[in-house]
Amino acid sequence: MPKVLLLSRQPLATRPLQKWLDRTADDIVLVTTPKAVAGSEQVLADCFPHHRLVPDYHSWSAEQAAEEAAREHDVDLVASTSESDVLRAARLRARLGLPGQDGASASAYRDKVVMKQLAAAAGIPVPAFAAVDSPADLLDFIDVQGFPVVVKPRLGAGAEGVSILRDAADVSAFLGRQRSSDVPYLPGQWMAECFVTGEFFHVDGIMRDGRIVHAWPSQYNGGLAERIRDELHMSSVLLAPEDERTTMLMRMAAEVVAALPGAALPLAFHLEAWIGQDGVPVLCEIGSRAGGALVAETYESAFGIHLAREGLRAQCGADLALDAQPAAPATAVGWILLPPGHGTFVPPAEPCPVPGAEVTTLLEPGTQRHGVEHVTDAAASALVRAGTAESVRRRLTELTEWWHENTAWR
Known part of the structure; x- marks a missing residue:
């Protein structure tokens, strides 16, 4: 395994990098924050002895510290776990002369103006x-x-x-x-x-060198900005193989990935698009990282691959666990984020009765909240499985009704 400089501000308690990667103690130089390793100090000492803690993660000084660590340990690759690190990782690769996603590719996948200029030039519909x-x-x-x-x-x-x-x-x-x-x-x-009016979708998967290795589309229940503004739940369901929008969105995703500068090493991607009454997909944006919320967990249920883990391992030089396009998900599955309300949280007294629903409560009873603060903010989340995509949607509706009927904010 090559030696890797890894940029990550994700808490080790919830993003177990030591389990995701091979031979971390010898081969991973972790740049992270004191907050991210709080409660995981022994894991840090055992698995990431060559770490650097930076108090202000997004500062220029943190990027300087990362370069110093990379040169000290003579790393072969630079990897990252968050969208906010995509550009700085590319800058470090350029400074160090290392392979991976370069500045042109990183800019195209981060800067929405550059992204849409390239997409429009390739004939892809954009607002x-x-x-x-x-x-x-x-x-x-x-x-x-x-x-x-x-x-x-x-x-x-x-x-x-x-x-x-x-x-x-x-x-x-x-x-x-x-x-x-x-x-x-x-x-x-x-x-x-x-402003685009239409149903909202996302396509997630793995890409390499300007082409999609594997991917699958899903449908959101609504817009993300509206979710924050109106403090709504947010959910998504994998589309069925026979749904004509599946083929349509997969074709669009392939066109977008081909239109933007690629990277030789595989990367996870998350694309969002609308489909209006005319039936034409319109690009919202695409990122060269795994989708948030429960996107990666849903993909793992359907295809056996956790996209955040797979994408990170690929950046670190590991082979892909899945290197071909599946014909269909192994099961119909969706996810939901249930919003925090205003007041003191009183969770449901009984387990969720909806079949196929795995509910995780994310707040402690008695927590004080004042509504939705960001797009993935939630009081509880759930994965929901069923025999068909339509059955998943019905169960998500039942779960939402149960939650609101049995949860209080006092």
Whole structure:
């Protein structure tokens, strides 16, 4: 196994890297945070003796510390576990002269303007869009396209910072949030695009060198920005093999992966798209990492492959456990995130009675919450299996009704 510099801010308690990777003590130089290893100090000492703890993970100094560690240990590869590390990992590879996803590929999979420019040039449908480097850019776009308009960070993830502008008052509100925004109001940071009406889908899998190795599409129950705004549950169901949208979305995913600069080593990917009344898929975005929420666990139930684990192992030079496209999922499966409410959490007193549902409560009884804070924020999550995709949808509806009838926020 090659020696790998691994960037990860994921807690070792929930992302057991020592179990996912081979020979970690000798071959992995882990760059992480004190918070990520809290409670796992012995695992860190035993499995990652060549670690570097950085207190401010997203700072420039952390990237400098990562390069120093890479040079000290003469690493062969750079790997990462989060979307926020994709660009810095590419920069490190360039500085160190190492293989893997390079800057052009990383930018295409992170910067939504670059991404959509490349997709549009390849003939893939995308919403009308524009970079927003000043207030005038936003106002010019609205003058041409009209309302509603979506404004989002170009390097954002998980619908964070996304605003839907429906009138002039919304524009003023967006511009007025400059001082409180986590994303600076500076050139290269923001974009605008037309609001798309349609059903929302995602395609997940493994890609390599500009082609898909294996993948499968799923359907969300709604938009992610709307989930945060309206504090709704979020769910997704794998599409059936015979669903005509399965073929349509798989074709689109292949076209998008071919249109963007590839990487020789395999990477997980997560693509999102709408399908409107005209039946044409429209690209929302694609990331060169595994999907969040329970996407990886759902894929594992269907195909035996945990996408986050498989993608990380591939970055570290391991062979793929699955290297061909399955004809169909082994079982119909979906997932759901049930939202936190407002008040003190009182969970259901009895287990969930819905067949095929595996519910995990994520909050302790008595926890105080004030609604949904980010797209994957949840009081409980569940995987749901059934004989067909339609049966999974029905069971998700039953589970949601049971949860709301038996959960209190006092």
